[in-house]
Amino acid sequence: MKRRSFITALLGLAGSSTVTASYARSQSKPKSLLIQQSKVSGFQYHVGVQLYSEFKLGDTLTLKRAPQNAFDKHAVEVHWRSHMIGHIPSIQNTAISQMMDRGEQLTANISQLNQSDVPWQKLQLAVFCG
Numbered sequence: 001m002k003r004r005s006f007i008t009a010l011l012g013l014a015g016s017s018t019v020t021a022s023y024a025r026s027q028s029k030p031k032s033l034l035i036q037q038s039k040v041s042g043f044q045y046h047v048g049v050q051l052y053s054e055f056k057l058g059d060t061l062t063l064k065r066a067p068q069n070a071f072d073k074h075a076v077e078v079h080w081r082s083h084m085i086g087h088i089p090s091i092q093n094t095a096i097s098q099m100m101d102r103g104e105q106l107t108a109n110i111s112q113l114n115q116s117d118v119p120w121q122k123l124q125l126a127v128f129c130g
Helices: 003-028 048-054 094-101
Strands: 033-039 060-065 076-080 083-087 106-113 123-129
Touching: 033 094, 033 106, 048 083, 060 094, 076 094, 094 106
Parallel strands: none
Antiparallel strands: 033 123, 060 076, 060 106, 076 083, 106 123
16 A cells, blocks of 8 residues: 555544544534524613613523514514513514524523613624524
8 A cells, every 4th residue: 555545544534533523522412503693673662771780691581473563574572581672673583583483492692791872782692593
């Protein structure tokens, strides 16, 4: 066997064991796929501003579909604990609302807290599938 073929074969074996090990690790725990990150629309019109000091990075947010919304048929409400703090912005909510309508399991959390004078820029959320 020539040296080049031997090295190629050896590297191929090493690479396949790495792929197999990483695949096994990835299968051992559930994964969540980041769908989107966005600000919270209407933050200033709900209790978000009043509750802002209680928010912590990573806090769980609940998404609730609101198809009865007169202004947006794809409306998705954002709740923290039992308080509505706003909506997914209408320019970004179509895919999320369609996924929710299909029954896909979405989770959300606070991904960023900003010290801003502009209320709708104070909080950013991340939405995950899985």
